[in-house]
Structures are given as structure tokens and as C-alpha cells.
Amino acid sequence: MPSLDQVQREFASAIFHASRPVPAGVGSNHGGAANKRFAVYRNNVVMSLTDVVAAFFPVVARLLGGDFFRATARAFILERPPASPVLTRYGAELPEFLSEFRPVTDLPYLPDVARLEWMQQRAYHAANARPLTRADLSHVEPDEVPRLCFLFHPSAQIQRSRFPVFSIWRTNTFDEDVKFIPAEAAGEAVLVSRVGLEVKALLLDPGFYTFFEALMAGVPLGEAAMEASREASAFDFQKALAALLDLGAVYGHGAS
């Protein structure tokens, strides 16, 4: 009699290789072939995980369209199946997979759209923390402000793309008539954060990405603002600080 390990090894392998026969010793009480019976397991695995990917990446699904999306999701699932039963974390590798998946090379912005959607998925489940408010900062002496360092909220993440990734995501998420966004339009940077129970995405003005990136690395406020101004002469410090606070992106501060 085959060992349990052997039974499960063959069963697992046959699930992911549709061309393989039903494992020996697996069948039907009624006799006859058990292909359609075994196919239930194959379908359950791929279909249920396709639903997970579609739920976490609705814009990727929409950009690819029904059958093309399902075929792409299937290829992803078979190549990079979940490693954990906690499926809220499944999909982290989709952006990288899409950047290497030949059938989607005509959509070069797709991996970055997937990255933006994954950031939102992570923000949704990130740890809770009370964000910093303007009142929290009111006691800071003006000459101490440049030396402030911020702790970022667990949900806060930034992305910079050479594609108009935010515009593509926004029109496909909110517009009844989806706008045409030329892929060669200027690249965009985005801040994602959770405000209360709601995940928000904000298109960043010039210099903001550099500013936030420096702050996230622990650079003090004054120095981060200078870096941002060097990159973008129009960098608006007050507006950038307001954006951070409005999106609840920071939850603590200290002096350098």
C-alpha cells in the first residue's frame, strides 16, 4: 500500500500538471475513468486562487480583460502558488511575474499598476496606529522643526513609476467612461496610506517622492526638504507636509 506521503506527493503534483493522468489508486466507486472527478480539485485550486488575485488586483484584471486575465492568473498561480494559508498576503510576487510574463509585454505599465494595487492591499491590512495630527506638532518650537524625524504609519508606502500609473489606476477605478491614458505620458509618483478604515492613494507633486523617501529613511525634515527642492525647484514644503498629515501617513516624531 502506498504511504500517505506518496499518495499526497502524487496528488499534489497532478493538481498542478493538467496533462498528467489521475494518480494511481485514485478513482471512482462506480468504476470508469475519474478524470472529471479529479478535475474538480484542479479547478477548485486554480479558480479559487484566480478569484483571490482578481479581488486584490481589480485594475490589472480589467486592463487584461476576462479570458486574458484568467489565463495570466492561471500562469501566475501555477508558477508561484501561495506558500501560506494566509491568502491576504498572496500576490506580492505578481508585479515581478508580470514584468517577466511575455504575453503582457505590450502593456509595459502593467507591473507598476500591480505594484500600486498591492500597496493598497498591504495598507488595508497594516497594523493600526494613531496618526500624527497638526495639534501634535503645535508644541514643536519653530527652530526645532528642521530637525524633526517622522515615524511612518505601517500602512504608508510610496511608489514612483516611469508610467502614468496613478492616472491609469484612477480612471479604471472611478470613471464610468474610462479615459485613454497614453502609456508614454509623464511618469507619476503615489503615496498610499490608510486613513481610519479607508485606504487612500495620492498623486504626488514634483519633489514629494524624494521628500517622503528621505523622511522614510530617517532623514530630518529640513534636510529632506532641501533634497526635494534640489530635485524640483517648485517643491512646496508646506503642501508636502500637509499631504503627509492629511493622509495620516506619520504617527510619531522625534528630533535628530
Next chain:
Amino acid sequence: MSAVPRSAMADPIPAGAGVGLKPEHYQHILKTRPAIGWFEVHAENYMEAGGPPHHYLSAIRSMYPLSVHGVGMSIGADEELDQLHLARLKAVCDCYQPGLVSEHLAWSTHEGTFFNDLLPVPYNCQTLQRVCSHVDQIQSTLKRQILLENPSTYVVFDASEMSEVDFIKQISERTGCGLLLDVNNVFVSATNHGFDPVAYIDEFPIERVGEIHLGGHSVDADDTGRTLLIDSHGTQVVDPVWELFRHVVRRTGRCPVLIEWDNDVPEWESLHMEAIRAEAILHREGARHAVA
């Protein structure tokens, strides 16, 4: 039989109808506080650090008893239990203090891959030992009894040496675990493998049943054209399953019973109607049990 305390914590699950809690219904439930006995969640949906799922579940838990149903422990796997996942399950239980905790007689993880499906096991002595060892580990880690659910299956194994009911009975006797009797699963497997579902219920160790599940299934056909039912949880409970449920309740009396509707989730009212129907059957058949 090892002595495992029944749910030692607050808020036992009442012997009435509950439903599987779906995110689509969070706000409606908080706003209208519907008259329903309890809710059940899939443990794996509440294993992240924070965010809306914990917010809503905490609020709902403060108003209703809660049951935690694991779908990813892979109890039927030959390989060792994932200790990290067991720790996550414990964290969910510590946080939400459920009245019942249940898992499946199935496997879903093999060599680091999670299949997201409840895969079947051969019913023999080797599997029995593995499953019992896994149930023991879970119960000792959680410091409580769990309920183990009978599966829906589509294939049978040459390596099986005993009936499903015998297998389940032995697990329960050896580990002290309770049982979750999924009546739809009995109907699905009975149809797929050609056994009598009423005889299955009559042989089932009914005194160990702590919870009943009811759900919908879809209809397909196997290679020979014979009806093949699929446990899809995407529709209403069908009449023959209600009929089988009446038979179960005549044996168990009043008992916690859950409506599972996980795919194509309907409006709250449709789901609630299914629970009301289950409650009515519990009332009528449970009374017959009491006088029997």
C-alpha cells in the same frame, strides 16, 4: 480518551442558527443588529495585523457569540503541522475568544505550497495516526477542544481500509475532539460515491456533534455521465439537504447550526432567510427529539 475542556471561555455558541460572516454584510449587521444567534468566521481572514476586518469583527464580536472555523491547518497532511500557522490560529482565538473552534478532515499544504482547497485523505491506519497526532497538537496548543468537520469528496482511494464514519469516530475517540457534521457534505459525498446519506447519519457518532453546517452545492457530471455534486457554497441549501438536516436534528435535538454561503454572497436578507428556515426546523424537529 484525553480530557480536553470544552470551550472554557465566555459566550458559548447557542443551540440555534448562525451564519458565516461576510465582509459584504459588516455594515448592515452593525447598523441593524439582526436577530440571529451567532456568527462564524474563517480564521485565515483575520490573521493580519490591523485594518477594517479586525475593526468590524471586534465590533460584531461585542454583540454576538462567535465561532472560528479554520480552513488552512492541513490536518490531513502527512507532513508536520505548520507551527507558525498554528500560532496564528491561537492568536485569533486569544483575541476573539470564540465559543467554538473547528477545522477540516482534509489537507491543503504540501511541501510549502498551499492549495486553497480541502483535499481528501485515504481512510487507513497510517492517516488515522497522523490526523490524531495533528488534532492532539492543535488541542494542546489552543488548550481547548476543537470540532473536526467531515469532508465533501469527489474521488475515493484504493488505499482506504475503513469507512469515513469509522475513521471519524476513531479520531474523535482517540483525541477527544468534537465533530462538526456538515450535512451538505454528507449529501454531496453520498451522491458522488453512491452511499446512503441517511445510513451515514445513523452511524455517525452523533453524541460528539457540537455543530452542524448547511450550505449549497453545484451539479456536474463525472466521466461516465453520473451526477457529480460540488461543494461550492454559492447557492441556497437544496430540499434534499434540508430533509437530511431534519433527520439529523431528530437525532441531535437542538444544536448550533450554521448557514455557509461563501461565493456569490447574497443580500443579507436572503442569507438570513436560510438561517430562519434552519431555526424553524430546529424548533420543530428538536421538540420531537425532546419527547422521543
